[in-house]
Amino acid sequence: MDWEGRLHAQGYRVTPQRALVLAAVNELAHATPEEILVRVQRQSPRVNLSTVYRTLEVLEGVGLVTHAHLGHGPPTYHSVDDNMHIHLVCRRCDGVESISESIARPFLEALDQQQGFATDIGHMAVHGVCRACREVPDGR
Ligand SMILES: [Zn+2]
Ligand SMILES: [Zn+2]
Ligand SMILES: [Zn+2]
Numbered sequence: 001m002d003w004e005g006r007l008h009a010q011g012y013r014v015t016p017q018r019a020l021v022l023a024a025v026n027e028l029a030h031a032t033p034e035e036i037l038v039r040v041q042r043q044s045p046r047v048n049l050s051t052v053y054r055t056l057e058v059l060e061g062v063g064l065v066t067h068a069h070l071g072h073g074p075p076t077y078h079s080v081d082d083n084m085h086i087h088l089v090c091r092r093c094d095g096v097e098s099i100s101e102s103i104a105r106p107f108l109e110a111l112d113q114q115q116g117f118a119t120d121i122g123h124m125a126v127h128g129v130c131r132a133c134r135e136v137p138d139g140r
Contacts, residue, residue: 020043033053069125
């Protein structure tokens with residue numbers, strides 16, 4: 001089903017605003033609502049932040065976008081077509097690396113088998129210090 005079909009199937013209308021917000025999420029890859037707003041306003045200057053938030057809720061509700069928490073600020077939004085990935089967030093440079101979830105498979109399988117827990121690994125981030133920052137002596 002295409003994205004318009006998904007909206008219709010759940011009783012939502014396809015509006016230009018919803019189309020613009022979805023396009024922005026798809027283009028930006030890791031975008032906060034504020035970043036999405038900036039992109040959407042290029043074509044539709046009167047859209048405001050609360051509209052973007054409401055629209056993202058609708059799009060997430062029908063399964064067209066997902067979000068992840070990469071830090072203390074607002075979540076970042078992803079297209080559902082993005083491959084599931086793990087976010088590595090560096091606390092020194094604030095860099096975000098996206099890596100395949102396959103690296104976590106033994107951990108996820110253990111949680112499944114021992115706890116009966118199905119982990120939504122894309123929702124959270126792994127925090128630490130990236131390779132480049134580790135190679136720089138402390139004090140920066
Ligand atoms: Zn991501
Ligand atoms: Zn969340
Ligand atoms: Zn770093």
